Amino acid sequence: MIADATQNKFGEGMLSGSKVASMRKDLKFAFERILAVPQEEFGAVRKSFEMWRNFNVIRLMGGAVWNQATELSQITGSMGWKATLGAIPELRALKRDIETGKAPNDILDHLENTIGGVGSEYINRMEFGAKDDWVRNKGDTITNQWLDKVDNGISKWAKGVLDYTGMTPLMIQQKRVHAVALVNHFVNVANGAESKFLTKDRLAWMGMSPEEFAQVSGDIKRFTKPKQGEFGKGYTMDFDGWTMEAPETYSKLMTAIHRESRRAVQENDLGSMIPLMGTTLGQTVFQFMNFTLHGWNKSLMFAANHRDWTTLSTVLHGGFLASLAYMGRTLLGSIGMNGDEKRDYLAKRMNLRQIVANSFGRVSQASLLPNLFDTLSPYPMFSGLRTTSDLSSLASNPTYQAVNGVLSLKKVIRNAASDEYQTTSKDMRGWFRLVPLSNVVPITTMLNAIANDYPHSENQGK
Structure with missing residues (x-):
C-alpha cells in the first residue's frame, strides 16, 4: 500500500x-x-518483561498524579492565570466527559474531532491488539491460556491505576483548559490585546510568519462572535464558515494549536524518541522516564532556544507548583510513621535545601539534568525527586529496584534462623515497595503503620 x-x-x-x-x-x-505493530518478534522473555512492566505501573504509578501539578505550570506560565482560570469552568464536565467522551464545549469538540488533540486520550489509548498472545504464538495449552488471562488482568489493572488515581483524567482536563485558554488568547490578540507569548520565534515554531499571523487574526475576527459566558465575556467560533471561505488560515490556526497543545501539556510524539524505546531493552531500562527524556527537546532545548518572558514565567511557575507538590507528597508519605522516624524523615526531606533542589528538579525544563547530576555526583542532591522511586539517579529503574527488593527477602530466612539479626522497619518498607499501589494514600499510611511494629535497627530490643 x-x-x-x-x-x-x-x-x-x-x-x-x-x-x-x-x-x-x-x-x-x-x-x-501508530497501529501498535511490535518492533520485535514475539518471544516468551519479551512478553514476560512486558507483563512485568505493566505490574510496575500497578505498583508505582498511582503516586505519579502529583506530576500533574507541575504540568499546570506550562499552562499558567504561558497563558497567564487570568486566561487559565477563565478556562477552568470546563472542569465542571469531568464526569460527563469520561462517560461519553464528548468535549464540554464547541471549541473543544471541534479540536478533538478534527486534529485528534485535546481530550481524545481515551480514544487514542484504545487497544486493538490480540488478547491471546501466548496461545497465538506458543500453542493452545492450559498454561498459555492461564498466562493470557494473567496478562489481560494485569493490563486492565494497570490501565485502571492510570484512570482511577486521577493521572489520565487530570491530564485530559489540563489539555482542555489549555486549549480553551489558547484559543481565547488568539481571539483576544486578534481583537487588539497585547501578547508576550505570541512572539515572532514562537509563531515560527507554530508554523506561521508574522504576515500569516496577521491574516489568521483577521479571519479570527471575521468568524468569531462575542457571547456572555458563565464568568465573563466569551466567544463562539464559526468553524464551518471558516473552513469553507478561508481554509488556508483555518489550517494555520489548527496546526498552531496542535503543536502548542502537545508541547505545553507534554505528549510523547511519534518520532520524538529514538527507536530503542520501542524495544524490550529500552522500555525496561528507561521505564517511567519517557516524559523526562521527551522533555529534553520539548522543554529544555525549547526553553534554551526561546529565551523570552514566557520561558522565564513558565520556569518560575514550575518551581512554585513543584515545591507545593513535593511538600504535599512528602507530608502525606510521612503519615503513619512513628514519632522519631517521622521527625528524621521530615528533617531530611523538608529542609530548605531539599525543597529548593526538588523544586528545580521537577521543572519540565530540567529534563534529565537532575538524574545525570545524581548519577555522577558522590553526594546526591535530588533525593525524593521521583514519585516512582526513592532514588533520583539513573539507577532509579523500577525493575532494578524490584530485583534488589526480592533479593533482600533472603533476610527473612536469615533473621528467623539467627538470634543475631532481626527484621527492621526499614526492611519492611523496602519490601512493601513490591506491593501494588504502595505509594498511594491511604495504602502508604497503612504500610507505614505496619512497619512501625518492627524495630528500627537490628540492635533495638536486644
Missing part, C-alpha cells in the same frame, strides 16, 4: 530511488507504530 501511494507517476527524476526507498521505510515505521 505504501509503495503504491508513493509511486512516482509524474515522470522520473523528481526524487532519487534511494531517497524514495528511505522515505518509504520511515513511513512504514510510522504506520506500524
Whole structure:
C-alpha cells in the first residue's frame, strides 16, 4: 500500500530511488507504530518483561498524579492565570466527559474531532491488539491460556491505576483548559490585546510568519462572535464558515494549536524518541522516564532556544507548583510513621535545601539534568525527586529496584534462623515497595503503620 501511494507517476527524476526507498521505510515505521505493530518478534522473555512492566505501573504509578501539578505550570506560565482560570469552568464536565467522551464545549469538540488533540486520550489509548498472545504464538495449552488471562488482568489493572488515581483524567482536563485558554488568547490578540507569548520565534515554531499571523487574526475576527459566558465575556467560533471561505488560515490556526497543545501539556510524539524505546531493552531500562527524556527537546532545548518572558514565567511557575507538590507528597508519605522516624524523615526531606533542589528538579525544563547530576555526583542532591522511586539517579529503574527488593527477602530466612539479626522497619518498607499501589494514600499510611511494629535497627530490643 505504501509503495503504491508513493509511486512516482509524474515522470522520473523528481526524487532519487534511494531517497524514495528511505522515505518509504520511515513511513512504514510510522504506520506500524501508530497501529501498535511490535518492533520485535514475539518471544516468551519479551512478553514476560512486558507483563512485568505493566505490574510496575500497578505498583508505582498511582503516586505519579502529583506530576500533574507541575504540568499546570506550562499552562499558567504561558497563558497567564487570568486566561487559565477563565478556562477552568470546563472542569465542571469531568464526569460527563469520561462517560461519553464528548468535549464540554464547541471549541473543544471541534479540536478533538478534527486534529485528534485535546481530550481524545481515551480514544487514542484504545487497544486493538490480540488478547491471546501466548496461545497465538506458543500453542493452545492450559498454561498459555492461564498466562493470557494473567496478562489481560494485569493490563486492565494497570490501565485502571492510570484512570482511577486521577493521572489520565487530570491530564485530559489540563489539555482542555489549555486549549480553551489558547484559543481565547488568539481571539483576544486578534481583537487588539497585547501578547508576550505570541512572539515572532514562537509563531515560527507554530508554523506561521508574522504576515500569516496577521491574516489568521483577521479571519479570527471575521468568524468569531462575542457571547456572555458563565464568568465573563466569551466567544463562539464559526468553524464551518471558516473552513469553507478561508481554509488556508483555518489550517494555520489548527496546526498552531496542535503543536502548542502537545508541547505545553507534554505528549510523547511519534518520532520524538529514538527507536530503542520501542524495544524490550529500552522500555525496561528507561521505564517511567519517557516524559523526562521527551522533555529534553520539548522543554529544555525549547526553553534554551526561546529565551523570552514566557520561558522565564513558565520556569518560575514550575518551581512554585513543584515545591507545593513535593511538600504535599512528602507530608502525606510521612503519615503513619512513628514519632522519631517521622521527625528524621521530615528533617531530611523538608529542609530548605531539599525543597529548593526538588523544586528545580521537577521543572519540565530540567529534563534529565537532575538524574545525570545524581548519577555522577558522590553526594546526591535530588533525593525524593521521583514519585516512582526513592532514588533520583539513573539507577532509579523500577525493575532494578524490584530485583534488589526480592533479593533482600533472603533476610527473612536469615533473621528467623539467627538470634543475631532481626527484621527492621526499614526492611519492611523496602519490601512493601513490591506491593501494588504502595505509594498511594491511604495504602502508604497503612504500610507505614505496619512497619512501625518492627524495630528500627537490628540492635533495638536486644
